[in-house]
Amino acid sequence: MNTKQFRKNLRCQQGVVLAAVLMIVLVVTILGVTAINTASLEGKLAHNFSERTHAFQAAEMALRAGEKILEGLTAEPIACSTHPCSCPDIASCNVWNRNALQAESLTHTGSVQSWWEFQDDSWWNDMGATTIPAGSGSTAMYIIEERSFLQNNTQANVIGSGLNYYTVTALGIRKGTGAQVVLQSHFMKRFN
Helix, strand or coil: CCHHHHHHHHHHHHHHHHHHHHHHHHHHHHHHHHHHHHHHHHHHHHHHHHHHHHHHHHHHHHHHHHHHHHHHCCCCCEEECCCCCCCCCCCCCEEECCCHHHHHCEEECCEEECHHHCCCHHHHHHHCCEEECCCCCEEEEEEEEEEEEEECCCCCCCCCCEEEEEEEEEEEEECCCCCEEEEEEEEEEECC
């Protein structure tokens, strides 16, 4: 092979090397941008999970507080059907009358959403929900509803002989992010 042709081939190959290097740089750049976006998304997911966990803990605290009030009662609480209706302690415990809050449910596109599925904390406050301390950055409140009374068969003629059923609905909200969790429990109590 002569020298002229060698130099010509060498010049053609230099352009190929440049194109290959540029392709490698492009691929590495795309991989780097993708990795940064993935890390950013994972950070957001972790933050949201943390906020929801705090809201869940606040709701659970409120749920337990409502159950504790019911557990300590020695007489049936007064049932009310107008707001505000609250049960902050054993001495002044009022519970919502059976199905009184169902009017607050929403019918939307053919399906019914129960009141606890869409109401915000201002609605809960207006209704008299009992707020409890839930730590910094969280709000926790609960509402107690009367569900039913099941009379004992063996003591059918004795007034108050039976089981009272209640539903405690708790809301936990994380301030700032608005993460919220609603929990419910059903509670049975015998008043004799």
